[in-house]
Amino acid sequence: MADSYWNRFQRRQMSRRRMLAATGGAGVGLAGLTLVGCGDDDDDDEAAPEETAEETGDDTEDDDEEAEATETPDDVPTGGTIRASTDVGFDSLDPHATVAGGLVVLPRVYNRLLTRAPATTDEINYDLATAFEQPDDVTYVFSLRDDVVIAANSFGVPERPMNVDDIVASLDRNKADAVLNGHNFANVDHASFGPAGPNEYQAVSSKVNAFFVDGYQFFHFPPIELIEAGTLQQEAVGGGPFVVEDFQEGQNVRIVRNPTYYVQPLPYVDAIELTIIPDRAARRTAFVDNQVDLYTPENTEEADQLLDQVQGINRRREVSQATTNVTLQVREGPFTDERVRRAILIGLNRQDFINRLEGEGNGELDTIVWSYFANYRLPDDEIEELQGYNPDEARSLLEAAGHGDGLSVEFIYPTPVSDEFVPVLLQQMADIGVELRETPLDFATWLSRYQNGEFEFLLSPNLSYANPISHLAFHQTDGPSENGNFWSGFSNPDVDAAIDAIEAELNIEAQQELFFEAQRTILEAAPAYIPLFSAYTNTLIYDYIKGYRQGEAPAVIWLTEFEFYIDR
């Protein structure tokens, strides 16, 4: 179980860091960040459905808003610069330790072995690898492409094909350094890794794990020369579709087309410029003034308003990959009683949250696997049955548990990141007779208390992961990473067994059924980790940008698609 956790782990870390950078950069628009800023800007790349040339040829662009959607690649106009803005800083180009916005850039510069399309985890897009085989349940042998050539650069890296040594060097680097993102993946999840022949790479999982390969989709491989030079923070070149032309920490980055990208004629645009604009009002203004080509509004209401106000823009609207959740402490205190946990579970009015924070119809109710993974989330009728809002029953449960006179618990949350959830939460809990003693904490203090389990009732924003198993991991013994960090104290042998069964099941249909089963088991055990809802995120894009996909993945994700083009 722990083995495959790396990818979830890494994902979460990146999201967190981005959120931190966001709070640091701005101090404004923070309320928005909790829900939209982080939810969208963050997770995008992580779950980026990258397509290689083969798929582009299939014409997967399903832009219903655009007449040109049926264009064949041959007709696609080339050139131009896409100007994007982000609210979070990118501070380093180091792909193994990057914080924040670097993630928007790096997938375009470096290569990965492969990626999996997020919502349908059985679809694999290959990059450095052309295929992989499993001689046994724990061994993965990747055949490597030999035509991924490192782009021309000024860093002294030869323009040679990427090879298995580059891959091993990155794994070695992460294994050696506990601070790097991939440390656990290289060190714990792998039994071994190394070359398996000319142009073949072999990784051995330390146990049977259906999600082992997922760890590789966020693992970028810089050339071994850069790793040895120790300059990864400032220098970046690889065999990806773009090359870093200019990088100014904390301000902007400009990446230009790699003319020798192995998937020709991609990319269609000459360059992407990403500028950090921490202030929401400034970001909006830059978009309205057409200084940037896209903007992620605070919520659907602002998106609607801008669609009215600004001519020639389109909207992309997706369900967020992130959620906000309540976590209850079950090592001691009132929530050790299953009835009290269930009272919270059904005393939370998720629809009310959506209505008040997003506007009616602008979000979906969450359950154990939240809405982004629609295929794995329990159907609505089951959600209603197992966790439907029922304040009366919540009150009787509390009364039965001996809290008929009311229950008072300490409630911690990070401020200002989660501020906007708090008034609604306080109200809903008061309605069922639970008094939350509000204790706002700065992010670092909050995080440290969360990590060490020092809380009674906790609100946690914006977690987002690339596969649904990570959603379940919060309910297993010893917490999401099975080392006691960020653990509510919840432990149930049936739940643990249900989660383990999913990991051991390599058949995708059977696995899906196990996901439903596990969620029922968790809900029946009255979980300590309770997701609230997933908002819809909007991205507004000027209509001269075309070729991105609609409705498949969270907002800014299109930045990791390479088939977009500019047609004025």
Next chain:
Amino acid sequence: MAVESQRLDAVLEPARTGRSAIRRAGTIAAQNPLGVLGLGVIILFMFVGFSAPWLAPYGANEFAGEATENPSWDHPFGTDTFGRDMLSRIIYGARISLAIGVLAVVSGTVTGTLIGMFSAHMGGWVDNAIQRTVDTVIAFPGLILLIIIIGVLGPSIRNVVIVIAIGIIPGIARVVRGACLSEKQNQYIEAAHTVGASGWRIVFVHLLPNILALSIVIMTSLLAAAILAEASLAFLGLGVPAATNPSWGADINAARNNFPIHLWWAFFPGVAISLTVLAFNLLGDALRDIFDPRLRGSR
């Protein structure tokens, strides 16, 4: 330092002369209409703050209406995204803004006064050390000092008060020390010494009341600065936790995100804060004028 001691005389004079003080006050008021206006607004806001539970039509955190309503009879200042009544929030906000301002300024001034008096009284290397420390804090760019300390302490109402107070202490300490030194040379202090009064007795019985008057003048202007500082911290995301505290600064900050759509939500807290700060500035300005001897002859 001659200036300060003369100001003190001016402050003390009306109090000593009994009935004519009222007439004098009337004259001063007539000469300072802006100051009177400021005082009026301050009194109004203080009243509003004190009687918030009776004045406010709704609770500060009560979901009283639909989200982001425009002003109407039910909600004269509109509502925020949660449907909370903005008029009620501004009324309750008067409490928080004024309370933070007053607490910070009073504690900062008291501490600063004590430090200044201590410094002047001790003299020698103690005085020198204190003054160098004071120079140090003053040397620091104001808002940056505040954000460093709040970054270290973490966000809470108490910490916002502490931070603003820390920003106030050195300036007060320096002025008070100067005033003390010049007061010390006054004859009545010398007289007290001759009579055999102890050093600290002189400080508290003779110096303190005089210095206090000076401090009050300065405090008025500082209140304006303190309320602005609170709002600025809120803007930078380092102020009072905004989830349930109806602080004006925090409300503007929250509204900024939706501002282009919901003008009213941001408008009224902005007006409230500007008005309050303006009032304290006007009053402070008038007081400064009244007690600035250089200007007295010109009237």
Next chain:
Amino acid sequence: MRNYIIRRLLASVLILWIISVAVFVMLRIAPTDPAILLLGFSATPESIEAVHEQTGLNDPWHEQYFDWLGDVLTGDLGHSIFTGEDVATELKERLPATLELVILTFATTIIIGIPLGVVSAVYRNTPLDLGVRFIAILGLSIPTFWIATLVLLVPSEQWGYAPPIGETVSFFDDPWDNLRQFGPPALILGFAAAAALMRLVRSSLLEVLQQDYIRTARAKGLRERVVVFGHAVRNSLIPVVTVLGLQLAGLLGGTVIVETVFTIRGVGSYILTAIVRNDFLVVQSVALYLAATVVILNLIVDLLYAWLDPRIRYS
């Protein structure tokens, strides 16, 4: 004079030393650990330990302090825990923007503040004086971030005009865009600062106007305009200039908010970001740097003043 200079120099060094200790200790007693923010949710006892080890946060305080101080004295301001970026390089890149903002603000302050102060003094206690003072104080009372937001948003939403946002434009690359970017924030800051200056000019001028030589000039039958502008204004500005010097130093810290709203990449936004992240090494170095700037400016002002007014030196 030489003794005075030496005394003041020593005092300045002492102040900077106190600041370095104060900032250092304050950040070390902060309850938050930068390693946790750096690692986020992947924080484990081991990885936290590794970060501490790599960044030297495990060393005893006094060692950390003297290492840092030694580096600073040799011009090495250290590296960010988060980005590895060299603080001195970053400061060098960001300083021009903040400096330009300060200079433009300063110019605005003078251009608005002095004439208003003169008008207010000459027409003292008239409706004109009241009006000028009211407007000036109003400018001082409106929250900077509020008015800055309005200045950014209203033209863009209503009339489709916006200054360049995002990339900080250098004056030497594109003077026009640079002014479009720096002008509005400088005006906003300058207007607020002008109120204080106006008040100062007003009282200083009123004082001068009562001096004997002015009475003499009036008695000689000189026209009022000549009296005021020929004699009084010039003399009244001497104390004003000293205070302006100090204000210039204060402005260095006042740019944080406008840098944030107008997306200007300056020193203010640098330290703000570092503070929120608990990026200790950046905060302590930049804070010391800012303090040094202010202390040096104060020193220059003091020395100038002493040079102008010999009585100071011996007091």
